[in-house]
Amino acid sequence: MNSSFEALGLSEALVRAVTELGYTTPTAIQVQAIPAVLSGGDLLAGAQTGTGKTAGFVLPILQRLSTTQPASTSKSRKPVRVLILVPTRELAAQVEESVREYGKHSKASVCVVYGGVSINPQISALRRGVDIVVATPGRLLDHVGQRTIDLSQVEVLVLDEADRMLDMGFLPDMKRVFALIPKSRQTLLFSATFSDEIRTLAATLLRNPAMVQAAPRNSTVELTTQKIWLVDRGRKAELLAHMITTNQWFQLLIFTRTKHGANRLSEFLNKHGVTAQAIHGNKSQGARTRALNEFKSGELQALVATDIAARGLDIEQLPHVVNFDLPHVPEDYVHRIGRTGRAGATGEAISLVCADDKPLLADIEKLIRRRVPTEIIAGFEPNPSERAEPIVRQRGQGKPDHGSRGRPQRSAPRRDSGQQPQRPNSRPARQENPRQPARQQPAREQPATKSRAQPTRAAESHAAPKHARPSAQPRRATDNTSTVRTNLPGFGQPSHRRGR
Ligand code: AMP
Numbered sequence: 001m002n003s004s005f006e007a008l009g010l011s012e013a014l015v016r017a018v019t020e021l022g023y024t025t026p027t028a029i030q031v032q033a034i035p036a037v038l039s040g041g042d043l044l045a046g047a048q049t050g051t052g053k054t055a056g057f058v059l060p061i062l063q064r065l066s067t068t069q070p071a072s073t074s075k076s077r078k079p080v081r082v083l084i085l086v087p088t089r090e091l092a093a094q095v096e097e098s099v100r101e102y103g104k105h106s107k108a109s110v111c112v113v114y115g116g117v118s119i120n121p122q123i124s125a126l127r128r129g130v131d132i133v134v135a136t137p138g139r140l141l142d143h144v145g146q147r148t149i150d151l152s153q154v155e156v157l158v159l160d161e162a163d164r165m166l167d168m169g170f171l172p173d174m175k176r177v178f179a180l181i182p183k184s185r186q187t188l189l190f191s192a193t194f195s196d197e198i199r200t201l202a203a204t205l206l207r208n209p210a211m212v213q214a215a216p217r218n219s220t221v222e223l224t225t226q227k228i229w230l231v232d233r234g235r236k237a238e239l240l241a242h243m244i245t246t247n248q249w250f251q252l253l254i255f256t257r258t259k260h261g262a263n264r265l266s267e268f269l270n271k272h273g274v275t276a277q278a279i280h281g282n283k284s285q286g287a288r289t290r291a292l293n294e295f296k297s298g299e300l301q302a303l304v305a306t307d308i309a310a311r312g313l314d315i316e317q318l319p320h321v322v323n324f325d326l327p328h329v330p331e332d333y334v335h336r337i338g339r340t341g342r343a344g345a346t347g348e349a350i351s352l353v354c355a356d357d358k359p360l361l362a363d364i365e366k367l368i369r370r371r372v373p374t375e376i377i378a379g380f381e382p383n384p385s386e387r388a389e390p391i392v393r394q395r396g397q398g399k400p401d402h403g404s405r406g407r408p409q410r411s412a413p414r415r416d417s418g419q420q421p422q423r424p425n426s427r428p429a430r431q432e433n434p435r436q437p438a439r440q441q442p443a444r445e446q447p448a449t450k451s452r453a454q455p456t457r458a459a460e461s462h463a464a465p466k467h468a469r470p471s472a473q474p475r476r477a478t479d480n481t482s483t484v485r486t487n488l489p490g491f492g493q494p495s496h497r498r499g500r
Helices: 012-020 028-038 053-067 089-102 120-128 137-145 162-167 171-178 196-205 233-247 259-271 285-297 330-337 355-368 455-460
Strands: 043-046 082-085 110-113 132-135 156-159 186-191 210-213 224-230 252-255 276-279 302-305 320-323 347-353 482-484
Touching: 012 053, 012 089, 028 043, 028 053, 028 186, 028 210, 043 053, 053 082, 053 089, 053 156, 053 186, 082 137, 082 171, 089 110, 089 132, 089 285, 110 120, 110 137, 120 137, 132 137, 137 171, 162 171, 162 186, 162 196, 171 196, 186 196, 233 259, 233 347, 259 276, 259 302, 276 285, 285 302, 320 330, 330 347, 330 355, 347 355
Parallel strands: 043 186, 043 210, 082 132, 082 156, 110 132, 156 186, 224 347, 252 302, 252 320, 276 302, 320 347
Antiparallel strands: none
16 A cells, blocks of 8 residues: 555645645545546545545645646636535635645645625636636535636536535535536545435446545544433533533534524533534624634634534544534434544544433444443433433534525425424424434433443543643543544554644
8 A cells, every 4th residue: 555645646746735734644545535536537435524535636636737738728717627516615615725735836726615705706716717616506506697607617526525415405506517517527526425315426427436435434433532421401511511611621512403502502601611602504604714713723612513514624633522412313423523533633522412312322323333331420410210302303404505596405305493302292393304204202211331330430530631722732532431443544643643
């Protein structure tokens, strides 16, 4: 296996750029994807955020741009040669930043196109001419409608986080985009999961693709310590605030199921001495960017996010991910905990589990094929007689970027009304996605595993402030939890640190 960027056939300018970022060894997905993309063929890649997938496609694309000329130079404006479609604004901004960093010694130009911000600077950038456009589908189609972008000379199409784009209902928009770009092109499809819809999409879009897989499907991320705190439904917020303040944790990414839940939790945390902000699709783009920047700079202790808002966030060496609510879709658990233990750092993923969550936990444990160790924190012992209540399934948290043209027709309707869990005797919610039924079964009474013996020790094991400030300090797995390792060959090496 190649073990250096030079050996993968990348130019000196690109190798220099990644070296300056502190990358010494290509990750598993890079080792597989870079030569495949350089060869000019299509690619189907199974890779989630955190595997180094962005460099896996950006580096060979930059190389292609620097070594070939656009097919037609007849038009006065520089043609858009590469289109990278992504599901969310945050991911768009991150991919653009990566293109700039990896391309800092190359000549390629890039522009990012997403909604929620003024279209005019994007129009000006496009008018000047760019090689690479990173776009969310909605705003891209706004530009198409206003004739401020010409996609007729696109040579490479990348679908990044294709599963999430489908999940967010973008398929109709994506199809409109596909119809506008040349049929003869290179297409690269990246997806963390492979549903039937993704397979169908791949079958229609890709020709004889090389297939690469960064990690076995649905494996949990290397070096992430997973644990469960068993707690009563009504005491989750209190427990979380207590543990954050006691242990002086910084840089927690906390997931809730709903936007409303994210707002409520962030308010609660602020009232209890933890600086937190919610990030979700009802927030303006400015507010989301501000919250993310404050979080990254350490001004905020915690970011409370819905799945879609958090998707693709690249936050350096995130030490703690907390599932305040477990996700309905077990694969989302894998995505969530992929926010920690990234690029060689160890991290901790904690799930707060009450009686209602146990069926969701069972699904997750089935998917990851392991039991997650449980803890009971002293003073927060769950009431064994608490009855499970059904959780109303709500989808569409976070803001799909549909530009200004309204929402596309969805393959499955979604909503986020921020409702409370239903009472057991009330009518169950209408099933929103036939493939993922609403949960209405009472939970099993007993947790999968239980380590009641260690309550205080469990709390004490966190007592030394591991992150008095968000500076990157080495993290160690805590005592009575299991550290999950997978065979992600590119990671787990200390040299794999992000250099920015
Ligand atoms: P991605 O999966 O593309 O979002 O990348 C995840 C993180 O890994 C980002 O912070 C990258 O900067 C970092 N990264 C990507 N490739 C490497 C590498 N070869 N060595 C170290 N870090 C990397």
